[in-house]
Amino acid sequence: MPDALDLLATTGQYRLLGHPTDLAGHIATLGPAPLPSDASRGWRQGFIAAVEASGLSGRGGAGFPAAVKLALAQSGGPGGSVVVNGMEGEPASDKDKLLLIRSPHLVLDGAQLLAAATEARRVTLCVPEGRRRVVAALRRAIEERMAAGCAPVPEVIAHPPDRFVAGEESALARWVDSGRSLPFFRPDKGVALQIGRRGALVHNAETLAHLAMIASTGPEAFRARGLPEDPGTSLVTVSGAVELPGVVEIERGTPLIDIVRRALPTGQPQALLVGGYGGAWVGPQDFATPYASFSLRAIGATAGVGVAVVLGQNACGLAESARIAHFLAGQSAGQCGPCVYGLPAIADDLTRLARGQADPGLLARLHRRLGEVDGRGACRHPDGAVNLVRSALHVFSADLAAHLDGVPCPHWNRPSQLRFPDSARAA
Amino acid sequence: MIRILIDPIACDAYGYCAELLPEAVSLDEWGYPIVDGRPLPPELASAAKRAARDCPRRAITLRERTSGH
Numbered sequence: 001m002p003d004a005l006d007l008l009a010t011t012g013q014y015r016l017l018g019h020p021t022d023l024a025g026h027i028a029t030l031g032p033a034p035l036p037s038d039a040s041r042g043w044r045q046g047f048i049a050a051v052e053a054s055g056l057s058g059r060g061g062a063g064f065p066a067a068v069k070l071a072l073a074q075s076g077g078p079g080g081s082v083v084v085n086g087m088e089g090e091p092a093s094d095k096d097k098l099l100l101i102r103s104p105h106l107v108l109d110g111a112q113l114l115a116a117a118t119e120a121r122r123v124t125l126c127v128p129e130g131r132r133r134v135v136a137a138l139r140r141a142i143e144e145r146m147a148a149g150c151a152p153v154p155e156v157i158a159h160p161p162d163r164f165v166a167g168e169e170s171a172l173a174r175w176v177d178s179g180r181s182l183p184f185f186r187p188d189k190g191v192a193l194q195i196g197r198r199g200a201l202v203h204n205a206e207t208l209a210h211l212a213m214i215a216s217t218g219p220e221a222f223r224a225r226g227l228p229e230d231p232g233t234s235l236v237t238v239s240g241a242v243e244l245p246g247v248v249e250i251e252r253g254t255p256l257i258d259i260v261r262r263a264l265p266t267g268q269p270q271a272l273l274v275g276g277y278g279g280a281w282v283g284p285q286d287f288a289t290p291y292a293s294f295s296l297r298a299i300g301a302t303a304g305v306g307v308a309v310v311l312g313q314n315a316c317g318l319a320e321s322a323r324i325a326h327f328l329a330g331q332s333a334g335q336c337g338p339c340v341y342g343l344p345a346i347a348d349d350l351t352r353l354a355r356g357q358a359d360p361g362l363l364a365r366l367h368r369r370l371g372e373v374d375g376r377g378a379c380r381h382p383d384g385a386v387n388l389v390r391s392a393l394h395v396f397s398a399d400l401a402a403h404l405d406g407v408p409c410p411h412w413n414r415p416s417q418l419r420f421p422d423s424a425r426a427a
Numbered sequence: 428m429i430r431i432l433i434d435p436i437a438c439d440a441y442g443y444c445a446e447l448l449p450e451a452v453s454l455d456e457w458g459y460p461i462v463d464g465r466p467l468p469p470e471l472a473s474a475a476k477r478a479a480r481d482c483p484r485r486a487i488t489l490r491e492r493t494s495g496h
Contacts, residue, residue: 185434187488336435337459372455378436 014221016209016235017249019103021137023144026105030216033109035116035152047117047215048074054219055231056211060085060169060204061276061305062380063293066211069201070117076192076199078119082111082153083176083195083202086127086134087160087167090276091327091419092307095235095247096205100127100134103209104141108155110208113215114201115153123155124176128162135159164331168379169193169202171333176200182333183379206235206306226252230292234306238263240273240417241312250291257287260310271311271395273418275304277324278384280391281317300391304384315417316409318399321392322350323416328385339382342373346389353400356408363404366393428466429475430490435459437486444487447478 020026036043052067088096111123127134145151160166160175170184173193193200214222223231230252239245242263272282280301289295325347332339349366374386440458452460479487
């Protein structure tokens with residue numbers, strides 16, 4: 001487990017990491033979670049107004065506005081569930097694990113606040129069983145809270161399967177509901193998820209911690225960090241060709257290169273992988289791009305799950321991308337044809353390309369396949385893979401030209417600079 | 428106006444929809460239907476209804492839209 005590399009300069013109150021881990025220390029620092037004595041309408045309105053004023057967007061990948069999600073969940077009526085998404089299936093991400101180990105009460109307070117706001121009856125914490133340190137930290141925190149009467153709604157730990165797609169929110173809600181870890185087809189995103197025919201509100205662990213901070217310190221403290229268009233802080237896991245891989249807490253709008261510098265790159269980076277394995281490669285000309293939704297979108301990237309991987313000079317971006325594509329193909333839930341057949345085909349094309357074994361039709365075929373797979377799954381899993389591969393073809397266009405001419409990648413046989421779970425390493 | 432919506436989980440690549448409605452549905456190399464999401468011209472409405480009805484996996488939904496959105 002990597003450490004928190006660097007905490008924000010403590011010139012202001014607002015930060016997620018660095019709070020005391022135990023309940024007494026947590027309360028001494030932030031005070032008890034500002035929960036209502038009874039679920040009064042006035043309290044709910046105040047909480048919703050604070051979430052709206054903060055401008056918080058989800059930190060789990062999609063960047064959906066938290067206030068919109070809350071309004072949607074409220075339409076589901078009372079008696080529902082709040083689900084803490086601690087799955088973090090992204091191989092290059094550690095920020096939610098670290099947050100749950102270091103500041104479990106912040107995350108749980110956020111879940112309790114949402115439960116009060118939506119009149120939910122249960123908080124379900126979803127973490128893979130094998131994450132022993134996270135599970136132990138959560139168990140300890142839940143016991144502390146029960147003993148101190150800080151958990152008005154029961155907090156229960158559940159262990160969905162440790163797979164990439166298991167953390168997709170519709171798959172998570174369905175697993176809690178029926179034990180089947182499969183995404184839904186949801187053409188209308190404006191329909192609330194359900195568990196036991198009641199509304200379910202699924203939030204990433206970091207988003208919940210921000211909600212707790214916003215309720216305690218006010219939306220102004222949140223907005224004092226980051227940019228007006230994309231306020232607040234974010235946790236980013238930095239890895240790859242760096243001396244000190246770990247999690248950094250940054251203000252939204254921090255230039256990408258400043259984020260990865262905190263992890264001490266071993267040399268001048270060749271490229272950065274931003275947003276996760278379903279994110280995008282960013283080339284040197286865009287290293288100064290501010291880490292914010294709008295500026296990343298403008299260069300075809302996304303903040304995604306809060307990941308920045310440094311690719312060093314002694315690596316082939318196309319070969320690394322082929323490894324990612326094979327990994328993502330293997331992580332498909334297996335429900336939709338374009339994902340089941342398209343992702344392995346795309347990964348094979350990319351592998352052949354990196355090995356200098358491209359046939360004359362390969363590049364046109366690869367572009368066609370990328371276009372055909374994009375947007376054709378029930379969930380966004382294939383879209384992320386397509387975006388990653390497209391960005392690789394763009395950022396590593398010089399390598400692409402060489403490999404198309406039959407020059408194989410000299411770095412093909414080097415060990416990957418990326419992280420993959422043991423189960424997927426064979427690819 | 429009618430739009431075609433295909434449930435990619437239900438779809439099993441039978442391909443009847445592309446035969447019945449080639450103007451609006453093409454197939455990818457694995458036989459799964461591709462639709463562009465644009466509204467269908469009115470003269471294709473009855474063919475679209477048939478494609479939806481005849482889909483063995485009931486994967487096609489037709490959405491009626493009164494205006495542009």
